[in-house]
Amino acid sequence: MPLVSALIPTYNRAERVGGAVETVLNQTHDDVEAVVVVDGSTDDTESVLAAYADDDRVRVRVNEENRGISYSFNRAAAVADGEFYCILGDDDRWHPEKVERQLEKFASLPDDFGVVYTGGVLATEEGRVTRRYRPDQRGDLYPDIFRGFHLHPHSSHMIRARDYDAVGGFDPDFPRGVDWEMTVRLAKRCKFDYLPEVLVRRTFHGSNISDEPEQLDVGRYMWKKYREEMVEYPDVAHAFLASWYLAKSRIELRHDRNYREGVRSAAKALHHQPSANAAIRFVIALTGPTGLQTAALARRAGASVQSTLLGGYDEGTGW
Template identity: 55%
Template structure:
């Protein structure tokens, strides 16, 4: 039976990491291992991980100091013995058949496929606040430079050979998933399982939920791939639209209505999107209208999620 490795970086998430490990050990596919790298945690993480020391399916390493998520994932990937490697964040959970269904997708795919991902949801308590629906397959380069669109990262299963192209970039404190997939897309095709097999737990410490996340990651992608971006005018236009829209979102959240309107209008100049139009509208109407719209959005999302279950 095929061995599958889960690489699990963690840092000061004592309340979450055991649940992540257990979600791997509870998979319907039996041949699995979990490689955990504790990135210099100062909370009770080490004690929680010690509970698995007698389980030969779990291997734990500790960084003496905090080195960042990329370095921790790279260390875990180097230790992994599986033919396939799965990424798992410590605050994410898997459906018990996730690995089994992804292996089946690999069996049916051509040899050019290097990554199989799935859909998922983000939950705050029992409430679904976001749904990820997979939609991109095959050769996604250079389109992936303009739009990641491969969430959630904890759904990704890769052929181990993919790491021969290099691991996660230590210069990216965030957005490592997007950067890694850009490099993978140059050599491999992508496939997906059209099911919600990953659940993300929403909390205030989620890196990807930080207000300026989109602006910062877009800028890092732009700087690293500038030559490739400028050689594809459509990609450049879409990235400029995305960056302006990200600035507009941040400004709107901060109550900077004039600035939000300005950036949303610039974004519309590159590409007309419903989100930019709504930002312009809410910049005119104010935060009360924005709050009402979000409540309506959340209600619709919960209804759709419950309907599709």
Template identity: 45%
Template sequence: MTVLVSAVIPTYNRESYVGGAIESVLEQTYENVEVVVVNDGSTDGTESVLAEYADDDRVRVLRNDENRGIPYTMNRGVEAARGDYIGVFGDDDRWYPTKVEKQVAVLEGLGDDYCGVYTGGVIRDGSGEVVDRVRWDRGGDRFPEILVRNTVLPHSSHLVRAECFEAVGGFDESFDIACDWDLTIRLSKRWKWACIPEELVERTHHDGNVTGDPDYDVRCRAAVREKYAAELAANPDARRRFEAAAHRERGVRALEADDRTEAVRELSNAFVRERRGDHAALLALAPFGPRALSAARALRGVRG
């Protein structure tokens, strides 16, 4: 008998998105799937959309009495999931039809030293155009590299053993930003990852994305620095590159805001700590302001 795979979808006021997320699971070529949707106190028409699945025994809907936030809502879904493998993804994410089939085939051949498998993905804008691609081929031991930057991405592609979720305690509900990075760090401290570089998930960028906050990367890194200070101190090379990335992120934000002096200062610090070509390129752009950065991004030469 094939193992059961649970898809956990938290949703809040996304009536125009959540149905598509559910359908992307039900359309999987791997048939033994269930969907656990947790409605985080939506006040729009989300409840009506979810009611359309009342007669589908593959879909279970839970509802928070009030808006409790992403970590709590995801944990509630994971705790209710019955599958051997669990994937948590947003209501504006989509799984491609062969994703679960390919991941289960990989996971079934791995030992207990692996917690899960992730894949590549694409990001689309509101018009459906592809604006970015996420393609890694970095399986195996990801710690302490995962402290420097989260490269086990996209998170919507993760398929993780249920027992590993339970062992690390799920999502940290006190970690109100970058809870996916935080969970990936804790999983990576104990287990390896497998990677399928094929693009098997997609996300739509829109005004409601949490990651649309221009300071999102900066705030995520500050939260990780605080929680994992001991781990960073124990891994000096990772700490050096972590701080280089922090300077880079602050420098890019300054450049976008046309604070050229601050951009030069931060990007200089990034380059001193990690002499990478992209750091040098960003530093060269800093005196010319945000229009130069936009032009470079359009040419795909520099990504901030």
């Protein structure tokens, strides 16, 4: 019965962090601990966590000032005792059997597998599913991992502690895209596998970091750090650049930035990787923010229709 440590960085999420701790303690696998790092919060986070002071399964560390998500993940790992580390965002929730199912999967795999992730959903606070994350990548992911980060949700990742430690944890020089960047280094060391079931729920509440305009900087950070590696695999490099420019175009249009820049980014994506998808995105970009909003509404409508078919997810119970 290996100990599993959930690493939970939190910043000014007093209303959500308690739910993250509870989703760990409610696992069917009993040998778990929640390691929470309060990253310089100025709200009531510490008061919420004080309720667990007598529970030896909950360990809390406090950064006196905001140090960032990478630093906080690594500080949590430094005090964690688990054989496996689980990534957990303070606003994400797990199915009660998630940890148990992942450990069963690890037990069936060769020793060179270091990460097991799962399917998940993104849902509104009212329970409406807006996106389903469908795992489809396993085995040796390097260098294809540069094509884009498609191993969502990150809060589904269970990582062998030895592999996390071997790659040095998260890169504190990356203010964003830390999930993708660390996965690159893990992919150079170990193999990945997944469970297709929906075992993680992300909540869309309007203040998700992944939805901020600054996310378009992730591609720039990745290109700066890994350009020399990527260009050794031209097809991979072109796919990376196409994905980056598509993301830039979407964010530039969504947040009413320069319309011409949005179209230009879509054109660059099409140049780097000519495809039907890139062509459609380019046409949508030409229609401006209105076309993008229409496409987003159509996608959400489709996701809503599919939500009743999500295996393992019940909108009434949250699973």
